[in-house]
Structures are given as structure tokens and as C-alpha cells.
Amino acid sequence: MADSATPAPRATTNRSTTPQSSGFSDYISSGWAERVDVDVVPRDQAAFAADRRARLSQLHTGKRLIVPAGAAKVRSNDTDYPFRAHSTFAHLTGWGSDAVAGSVLVMEPSASGHTATLYFRPAAGRDTSEFYANPDAGEFWTGPRPSLSNVATDLGLETRPLVDFEAVLDLVDGNTFIVRDGDRDVTDQVDGRRLLSADSESLENDGDKDLSRDLSELRLVKDAFEVSEMRSAVDATQLGFNDVIADLPNIVEHARGERLVEGTFNRRARAEGNTVGYDTIAASGPHACVLHWTRNDGPVNPGDLILIDAGIELDSYYTADITRTLPISGTFTEIQRRVYDAVLEAADAAFAIVRPGIKFRDVHAEAMRVIAEKTAEWGVLPVSAEESLLPDNQYHRRYMVHGTSHHLGIDVHDCAAARRDMYLDGVLEPGMVFTIEPGLYFQPDDITVPEEYRGIGVRIEDDILVTDDGAENLSVNIPRTADAVEAWIARS
Known part of the structure; x- marks a missing residue:
């Protein structure tokens, strides 16, 4: 690790044309204006x-x-x-x-x-x-x-x-x-x-x-600077989503429209911050059923939904993590809206219980209660919602295998080395920031669900700040309801 005055360059000596003469060295080392440090x-x-x-x-x-x-x-x-x-x-x-x-x-x-x-x-x-x-x-x-x-x-x-x-x-x-x-x-x-x-x-x-x-x-509870950065990251991310929606006509026309979604959002990330906080997920149609779809090489077809999971990382490295699921044609079909509204209900139910003193795992449990109830209501589950929620069953988790929340901050999955009793079993405190991101994913070849549901994937993800007496949804201004999403697309 010791530094040398002139470290050897990597793998370039066989094509270097830098002059080695003392005359050149003397000339390039002289004739420079004095460098004065700027005030800091x-x-x-x-x-x-x-x-x-x-x-x-x-x-x-x-x-x-x-x-x-x-x-x-x-x-x-x-x-x-x-x-x-x-x-x-x-x-x-x-x-x-x-x-x-x-x-x-x-x-x-x-x-x-x-x-x-x-x-x-x-x-x-x-x-x-x-x-x-x-x-x-x-x-x-x-x-x-x-x-x-x-x-x-x-x-x-x-x-x-x-x-x-x-x-x-x-x-x-x-x-x-x-x-x-x-x-x-x-x-x-x-x-x-x-x-x-x-x-x-x-x-x-x-x-x-x-x-x-x-x-x-140490990062489980954010200080005032960090909370301010999280707000700014969410604001920048909203601009990125706006850009994608405005570019939808070009996106739909391209054979690999998912790549255009990625590129449009990443352009905003470089303009407003350091880069994206993680690889953008631009998952159209059945690709939305792949939880971490980052190949982004498919078309964006009218009539389908597109799930966009993206966040802008600021120069301080603090990042947002937002997911919105959009109807590419501008309006949801009846089945698409049914699934979307169920996921939104799960997200809202989870958010409603957030306050200091509850356990982090309670947020997930509340979202899962709604997911179980909805899939049972549609006749998808082999048992009732109550039976499915039993620890030995969990049939509803077939359609949402991921967790509902993770801490967020300078890493998109922040505080990863924290002890279980401080994280999953930890008690919420003011200043904690985490996601709420329930979803429903009906794989295109899943014969346990009616055919009209197959190939639909929906996730809604928001960034949540625990306050002294409850919680604040930092990303609430990014349209969330089905009606608001349709109006958002129509305005663009």
C-alpha cells in the first residue's frame, strides 16, 4: 500500500508514446503559472x-x-x-x-x-x-x-x-x-x-x-443531514420518472424500449446527482414478474404494464429507492387495476401502522395480511387467508417472495451488517428511513392462477421516514393511486 513517487501505469507501456528525453521532461515541467489553492x-x-x-x-x-x-x-x-x-x-x-x-x-x-x-x-x-x-x-x-x-x-x-x-x-x-x-x-x-x-x-x-x-x-437512525439528503434524492428521482413518462412514445417505438427507460432515467441521475443508486429495473410485461430484472432488453408494448424500480444517488451517496408500475397505454385494464389496487392497499396498510415503538417486522406482517386476503378473495389460494398466514403455510408468499421493507440511506440496502435484533426484530425509532414495497407477481406459466392474471407483475415502493409520532412518506408526491398514475401519464 506504500505510495511511490511515480507508480507504474497499468498495461500501457507497450503502447506509450510519451517522450523519455530529459529535454522534454524539463520543458513540460516548467512554464506553469503558480497554483493557488481556492478558499475552502x-x-x-x-x-x-x-x-x-x-x-x-x-x-x-x-x-x-x-x-x-x-x-x-x-x-x-x-x-x-x-x-x-x-x-x-x-x-x-x-x-x-x-x-x-x-x-x-x-x-x-x-x-x-x-x-x-x-x-x-x-x-x-x-x-x-x-x-x-x-x-x-x-x-x-x-x-x-x-x-x-x-x-x-x-x-x-x-x-x-x-x-x-x-x-x-x-x-x-x-x-x-x-x-x-x-x-x-x-x-x-x-x-x-x-x-x-x-x-x-x-x-x-x-x-x-x-x-x-x-x-x-450507527446508520440505522439518520441524522438531520442524512434526512435532508434523502428528501433531495427522492425529489431528483421524481424528475427521473417524469422524464421516462414524457419519453414513452419513443420508448414504445424502440425494439428494446426497456433500454430507453433505463437510459432516460440514468441521464437524469447523472444530471442531478452522482449516478443511479443501483441498476435500474425497467421490467415490461412478464419481465415485471422477475424481481431484479436488470437486463432491460425487452420491448415496451402497449397494453402491458411496466414496473420501474429506480433511484438517484446524490454526490453524498445517499439514494432514493422508488418503484412505480405504469400502464403503457395510459390506462389500466380491469384486471391490471384489480392487482394494482390490491398492492396499493397492502402498502397503505403497512404505512398506517408505522410509528416509534413497533417492530420493523410488523410492517411486513401487515402488508402480508392484505396480500393473503386479496389472493384468497380471488380464489387463488388453496386455503383461506387466515390459514395461509399461519407460519407453516404461507401459500400467499408464492406471489410475493420478497420482504416488504429494507433500511435505506447511503446504501440502497442500508445497515446490512446490523444484528437481527436491531434490524428485522428491531424497534422503530424516529429518524429511521426504510422502504415499503409490497408486490404481486403472477408468473406467465403459473397455472395456479387464472389465465387473465398470468404475466402481470405490480410493485409499489415508497421511502418512509419514522417521525416522533408516526411516519412520513417521503415519496408521496410521486403519483401512487391508479387514477393518479393514469392522470400522470395523460399530462405527459
Whole structure:
């Protein structure tokens, strides 16, 4: 992990035409105007990130904590996927889409708790060859990197060059915990130092698991900054849905109209934020019965429904997660509306019980009650709704095998490493944000349902904030009822 002055570029030396002469080197290194740092003020999130670090510090007194941002990931040969820092790193530093790949946050134990230091590769000097000759990190290739002083002010953190992180590795012992999935190379080096310090064959420290768990559970209740970002992400996502509806005529005309849905929404995501929070699901016709349909290579045919599950991720990485199911012709058929209204009733019933003090799992149970009642009413179930709801039966789950809710935030499936008694069996608190997303999916070859239902898939998903005395549907302004959806399409 130690940084060198001029890292070797990847897989480009056999086609490099960069001059190697001293004359060229001297010429390109001179004649530049003096670079003056722009004035920087701490970003809004800096104070919130500091509070998160303080809470984490209280949980791990006397422990050295290492949180890598992660390295760029190779897509093909010497081309990378767009870099996204590890969510935990972003949560604790406030550094989102502008984070520098390879950075590492270190929380060193101190008398007052912990001292936090951010290590990253700063801008290369123009007296080095890196700034023009390194396609991985050179300024000519990837743009200028920020200075240590600017980042220190921006994030309210002590900063040091990444090369100094080698000294931290030399201090690693059994009291050092790391976010293991942040950066494979850093984790391997920490494990190697552990072996040397402990003279044992143990690699992974149980403290690593505790750290991961605690970091997830810190995100269960959102602070004021996070709630504000969630609102903004939902607002941006509504614009994306509006764009898709406005583009429906072009979408219907194309043989792979689902791809146009994806592209139209993703265009808005790049305009309003960082990118999409997850791969957009644009599932038309029977594709809507595939829960995570992301191939998006099918047509969008009049008369069918299209299920669009999409969310915009802001530059802070906070993302919305919204699903709407639309009649492509502009109006629902009788059967389509029947299924849609049943899913809406399940969503509304689940939302109605949300308040501090109930268990997270109760939200799912309430939605499932409605799903069981509706499928029994239609004669789909082999037993009554009451019998189907018994733990040993659950026949209605054939038509909705997924859960009704998941926590939402800096990850679309947030807080994933939290303990079960804090998540599924956890008690709701003000500031929690999660989805409510019931659905009904009648597979095209499912002979347990009448033929007119087959191939219909409906999901309605909203983002919910728990308040002091109940809940707020953050996405309520994105049309939800069948009548409102039809009017939405008609207006476009």
C-alpha cells in the first residue's frame, strides 16, 4: 500500500508514446503559472461525520480503526469502473463522489478517545513525471487531485500523504480493527502484520466483525443531514420518472424500449446527482414478474404494464429507492387495476401502522395480511387467508417472495451488517428511513392462477421516514393511486 513517487501505469507501456528525453521532461515541467489553492469552507456534512466518528470511538475505546475508501476496480484491462468510495468511509468522512481512490481513514486511540487522520494521494508536483505520464492518477489524464490542506479544511480532518500510511501498518497489532471489504490490498497487509505481531495463524480478527456490525448499526437512525439528503434524492428521482413518462412514445417505438427507460432515467441521475443508486429495473410485461430484472432488453408494448424500480444517488451517496408500475397505454385494464389496487392497499396498510415503538417486522406482517386476503378473495389460494398466514403455510408468499421493507440511506440496502435484533426484530425509532414495497407477481406459466392474471407483475415502493409520532412518506408526491398514475401519464 506504500505510495511511490511515480507508480507504474497499468498495461500501457507497450503502447506509450510519451517522450523519455530529459529535454522534454524539463520543458513540460516548467512554464506553469503558480497554483493557488481556492478558499475552502467545511462542507455541511463535516460536523455530522465528526459526530459519527465520536459515537464509533465510544464503542471501540483503545482500538486502532482502519477504514479504507477502496481502490479503483478494473472493468476491462486498463479501464476501470467509475470509482465509488466504500459507504462506511463516506459515512465517517463526509467524502462522497469527490473522494480520492485509495484513501484510508485511520482512527488512532488517544486519551480523549480517538484521533482521526485521512491518508490520501495528494496532487503530484509538476517537477515529477507522474502529473503527465501516469494514466492512472496523472493530472493530464484524470484531472488535478486536491491538496492536503484543502481536504483538511473541507472535511475537518487531519490529512497526510498516503505514503505515510506505511507507518500505520507498522503499528498493527491485535488491537487494530479494519473494515475488511473496503480494500483487499490494505486488508491483506493488515492481516500480514497481525501474523507477525501475534505469531499465530489467525488472520481475521473478531473485532473486524464487531466493527462492521457497529458501523451498520450507527446508520440505522439518520441524522438531520442524512434526512435532508434523502428528501433531495427522492425529489431528483421524481424528475427521473417524469422524464421516462414524457419519453414513452419513443420508448414504445424502440425494439428494446426497456433500454430507453433505463437510459432516460440514468441521464437524469447523472444530471442531478452522482449516478443511479443501483441498476435500474425497467421490467415490461412478464419481465415485471422477475424481481431484479436488470437486463432491460425487452420491448415496451402497449397494453402491458411496466414496473420501474429506480433511484438517484446524490454526490453524498445517499439514494432514493422508488418503484412505480405504469400502464403503457395510459390506462389500466380491469384486471391490471384489480392487482394494482390490491398492492396499493397492502402498502397503505403497512404505512398506517408505522410509528416509534413497533417492530420493523410488523410492517411486513401487515402488508402480508392484505396480500393473503386479496389472493384468497380471488380464489387463488388453496386455503383461506387466515390459514395461509399461519407460519407453516404461507401459500400467499408464492406471489410475493420478497420482504416488504429494507433500511435505506447511503446504501440502497442500508445497515446490512446490523444484528437481527436491531434490524428485522428491531424497534422503530424516529429518524429511521426504510422502504415499503409490497408486490404481486403472477408468473406467465403459473397455472395456479387464472389465465387473465398470468404475466402481470405490480410493485409499489415508497421511502418512509419514522417521525416522533408516526411516519412520513417521503415519496408521496410521486403519483401512487391508479387514477393518479393514469392522470400522470395523460399530462405527459
